Amino acid sequence: MWRVPDDERRWGAAPPFPHVVVDDVLEPAALAALFEILEDEPVERYVADLYAFDATAPVPTTAAFAAMRDDFAGTFAPWASRVTGKSVRGVDLRAYAYRPGDYLLPHADHQDGLDRQLAFAYYLPSPEPPTGGELELYACRLDASGAIVETTSAALIDARPNRLVVFDVSTISLHQVREVLAGTRLSLSGWFYP
């Protein structure tokens, strides 16, 4: 189903913080089966000051979705470990739909008590390709105490179908999903864990 990239990407080569972008990671023939799994997974609306989107629950509710998550982890965790130097095995994975007006404002995925090592987003083809919805990465300037005193947009990654983005999780790995202005942005996203 999934295709592991056959070349080793350069982790940390591109600003503002370590990330890799890999295209064509799903066998085209497997797309229909993946959408069948997603069709059966319930989706709810999530809205807070930081975000507005539709998503599946934090924990899969169907055996097929859980199996797909495990297959994703089994395929990409060894590759991600090699590329990033972070030893990861498991993943949290949810499906997301960003519709017009939806967004995820700038934040870092790091949270004390959680052991998120790497974040990822895999973009699905959409019947209505989105305008907007890019993944935006920010550079942070810190003061002597380590507090963020300046943030600057430093990279913009299109939510291109069949594209996988993996990026570092730290207190300064600020990123956002830009507001979707039209269409629907579909993705599988989550984190790799040790």
Added chain:
Amino acid sequence: MIPVGSRTATIVDDAVSPSAVGELRARLTGYARYALVDRGSYDAIEPVADSTVRAALAPLIAIASRTTDRQLALTELRAIRLRAGDYLLAHHDRIHDDYPIELVLDLSPAASAAELHYRRRGQVMFRMPSIPGSLAIVERGPTVTSNHTYVSKRTPEVEVVRLVALLGDLR
């Protein structure tokens, strides 16, 4: 009004006239951009020193005093302006443990879908729509934060202007 124990959260419609909204908004000059994007993206005047604007608050402070049955006085005054793509997140808000009253006067040029949310322990307990001339009176406390919701880029013409006053007890 939503009374929760001693707490207050209420909206006064048409607290100032449409002409006063425009006149007061015109006096708000000298905005500074805030752009630590993990906290907020907005323009602010802090503090608002304009004497006409401060004087215009006197009848509103009287309303707040009557509403809360407290003798209140202005302690802080700032203006927040949000345009398309702007927001102010709850964790950027200040915690108050002395239960001041917050007045928010909407001075926007036109109504919009933007809202000001007050949260208790993270959950939205009170919403202030953006309607020019309306006034929110909210008692703050150690578990209350607020956030100014994201202004959609699909409405590039929207401008939200809020005058935010903090009131303490007259001593």
